[in-house]
Amino acid sequence: MILSALLTSVGINLGLCFLFFTLYSILRKQPSNLRVYAPRLVAERKLKQNTDFNLERLLPSAGWVKRAWQQSEEDLLEKSGLDGVVFMRLFTFSLKVFSVAAIIGVFILLPINFLGNQLLIDFSDLPNKSLDSFSISNVNNGSNRLWIHFCAAYVFTGAVCYLLYNENKVIALKRIAYFYASQPQFHHFTILVRGIPVQAGSSLSESIEQFFREYHPLTYLSHTVVRRTSKLQQLMDNAEKLYGAVDQLKSEERSSQRLGLFSNKDRHLRTLEKKLEVTEDNMRMEQSSLHEKEVPAAFVSFKSRYGAAIAIHIQQGVNPIEWVTEQAPEPDDVYWPFFSASYFRIWICKLVVYVASAVLTVLFLFFVLIVQGLTHLEQLESYLPFLKSILTIAFVSQVITGYLPSLILQLFLSFVPPIMKMLSSIQGYISMSAIQKSACNKVLWFTIWNIFFANVLSGTALTQVSVFFEPKKIPELLARGVPAQASFFISYVVTSGWTSLSSELFQLVTLIWNFLRRIFAKEEADDLIISSVPYESEIPRILFFVLLGITYFILAPLILPFLLVYFCMGYLIYRNQLLNVYAPKHETNGKFWPIVHNSTIFSLVLMHIIAIGIFGLKDLPLASSLIIPLPILTLLFNEYCRKRFLPIFQAYAAECLIKKDREEQNDPRMTEFLDKLIVAYQDPALKPSQYSRNTDSQTSPLLQSTEI
Known part of the structure; x- marks a missing residue:
């Protein structure tokens, strides 16, 4: 890519950002767009809609920047939790790293690179130079x-490791403080137990009760057996849709009667009511047979955090594949469809996920090859000769080589996070947050x-597959290929980074949906859906x-200023x-922080x-040899950090658990909390029906018994 093509790409993206x-x-000042640009404040009733006209609404302003900066x-911890803080600290960590990199790279390495004469440079025609x-x-x-580049590699590595260590320490302390x-x-207070053996003459619930009362008599509180409720949940979803349709038709019918109009929707209404009745009857029949659909798994609750931790980290039975324990997720975070699958089905699903991921990776390579062809005009002209006359236009060629490749790649890449999240959901995880974390790694x-x-x-x-069987050639291969793609990745940062951040702020899809809803919706919806940060796409x-x-x-420190702009905008x-x-x-x-640490290493x-x-390649073998200790030292640093910090992110120490339990030992509110804990992990499909035909069934749960 020539310099003018890069400047064209930068100009286009700066224009879009502006x-x-x-x-x-x-648009954020318009009352009709509050649900788009401040849905959280609307839901929390911290923002009132002011319909009075004000000329200031039509003028752009940067007040939102000041409010975001002052937060x-x-x-942030109070509003978005520790995950939100970790997400924002990823930006601050990156800013620190690349501020150091920019000082060294832009002011030292870049002039050295530019003043070299390995490549002939005509200063009179600089815009058309590579x-x-x-x-x-x-x-x-x-x-x-x-040798200056050699020293810069050591200095920069030391700076990154120092900053990474400090960030690990700060976030670990924040996790404990939180x-x-x-x-x-x-x-x-709860664990998930799987592989539960059922004793002869006893039910699954009785076996769980007997085991934990015998081996955890002082800390055991209650348990909830997991049942296969996927069919019941599907019936409830259908009932919810039918109930909404019936309610809307009745509302329209009442409006027509008030206006003295004749409505011919009675037959359709009676049909929907009949379907709703049949669906409710099927729901009752399904719930009556749930005792036959028990899964050998249960959520077991304890009276203390330390009691639950002991049950997790100590093998419960002689047979290691029985009474398998793990930390339970939050009740609202449980991914219930997982429990409807057998172990064999989950194993098959994992195999399918691995194969699907590999196939997706291979298929995506074809798009990459097509995009790479756009960065080289000579290849594009050879494949598509009819474009030769168009490509002679300077601006068109600059747009195609400098802007279009990154844009196309970004469009295809936008489909990857939802696909990876779908694949992770069938992989056997028991919580939606675990699915999101797995999807984050996959993406x-x-x-x-x-x-x-x-x-x-x-x-x-791709044309020298044998190189992967000769590890000694990999550094040389990367050394030839990576610098050659520097211009593409600079353009990618500008296109995928700057523009995607500005579009995140603008919320175009949500804005259009809100506009259509206001035009076609008969009534204002009472519920307001607030989304969460899509960590599975943004963190990668x-x-x-x-x-x-x-x-x-x-290699190419020219990329550093563009990255600094990206991280400042993102922050x-x-x-x-x-x-x-959000x-x-x-x-x-x-x-999510260990993912950041591993990726940085x-x-x-x-x-x-x-x-x-x-x-x-640069005929400096001594420098090449002296660099070898650097990755070894980095991996040793990584191993130390894994020993020092990773356990804190995996589980809380006994010191923390016991201290917290003792603080709340005499708290009278704990009695109420433990009462709620007994029923906290009840399957949502077993909760009271909201679509029944009479008052009694509206308040009665689908399953009366709860194991205690």
């Missing part, structure tokens, strides 16, 4: 200036492989940009979104491997 920011600052971390002139490729082979400050949580590594490695190796490794996107910045730090925009738009549905207490090691190959 447009989105301007429209947002105007403290304590406010961006390779700003990369390490322009430094003369064997030049002593390469635990101490929290009210009693149901999942801290991250999918992005790294399909966007980074596939682009880098598309012209070499941010971490991929971190990988690009670390990888290209010594302000997502603080605004967490304040006004509300947490589930809380993992910061468990991977990025550093990848940078080191590429540096080994680069110094080898």
Whole structure:
């Protein structure tokens, strides 16, 4: 890519960002758009709708930037939980890392690269020169200036490890402090037990009761057996739809009668009411047979957190595949469809997920190859000769090579997070937060492989498969491929980063939906659906940009200013979104942070491997050899951090659990909490029906018995 093509891409995306920011600052002030740009405040009744006309509404302003900036971390913790704080600290951590990188890269490495003469540069025609002139490729082979890049690699690695260690320490302390400050949580007192053996002459519930009263007599409280309720839940969903349709028809009929109009919807109404009655009867028949659909699994609750922790971390039975325990999720976080599947079916589903992920990865490679063709005009002209006359137009060629490839790749990539979340949902996880975390990992590594490695190796490794069986050649292969794609990834940061952040602020899809709802909806909906931050898509996107910045730090430091702009924009925009738009549905207490740590370590090691190959290609074998200890030291640092911090993110220490239990030992509110805990893990499908024909059935639960 030439410099003018990059400037064209930057200009287009700056224009889009400015447009989105301007429209947002105007549209957010309109009363009709409060459900789009401040749904959380509307739901919390902290924002009143003012219909009085004011000229200020039509003028753009940046007041939202000031409010987002002034929001403290304590406010963020209160509004969005620890996951929201960890998400925002990912931006601050990245800003710290790339501020250091920019100081070294832009002010030291970039001038050295540009002043090299390995590539011939005509300063009189600089706009039409390749961006390779700003990369390490322009430094003369064997030049002593390469030792500055060598030193920069060591300094930058040390700075990243120092910042990463401090961030691990801060977030670990915040996780413990958040635990101490929290009210009693149901999942801290509850475990999930699977593989429950049923004793002869006893029911499943009796077997659980007998086992835990015998081996946990002082701490055992109650249990709730899990049942297969997928069919019942489907019937309830159908009843909910029919009930809504009947209610709407009755409302329309009453309106027609008030206006003296004749309604011919009586027959349709009676048909829907009959279907609702049949569905309710089927619901009752299904609930009466639920005792035959028990799953050998149960949520077992204890009187203390420490009692639940002991049951989790100590093998319960002699047979290790029986009485298998794990931490229960929050009641609202339980993914109930998981319990409707047998172990064999879950095993098959996991196999299907692995195969589907591999197939998706291979299929996506074809799109990557097509996109790569757009970055090289000569290839595009050879494949599509009829475009040759159009491609001679300077602006068209600059748009195609500088803007279009990243845009196409981003459009295809937007479909990946929902697919990965769907695949994770059938993999056997027992909570929606675990599904989201699994999808986050899948999307991250999918992005790294399909966007980074596939682009880098598309012209070499895909035609030289044997290289993967010769590890010694991998550094050289990466050293040849990575610098060649620097211009593409700079454009990708601008297109996928800047524009996607501004579109996140603008909320175009939600804005259009709100506009259509106001036009076609008969009545204002009472319920307001507030979404949560899509961590499974946003965290991998941010971490991929971190990988690009670390990888290209010594290769093409021109990318660093664009990344700094991205992280600054993301910091302000997502603080605004967490304040006004998103509300947490589930809380993992910061468990997304180990993903950040692992990805950062991977990025550093990848940078080191590429540096080994680069110094080898640049005829500086001594520097290539002296870089080898750097990835080893980084992996040793990683191992220390895993021993020091990872256990804190996996489970709370006995010291924390016992201290918290003792603080609440004499709290009179604990009695009420334990009473609620007994029924907290009841399947939502077993709760009272809301669509019954009479008052008694409206208040009666579908299943009367609860195991205690």
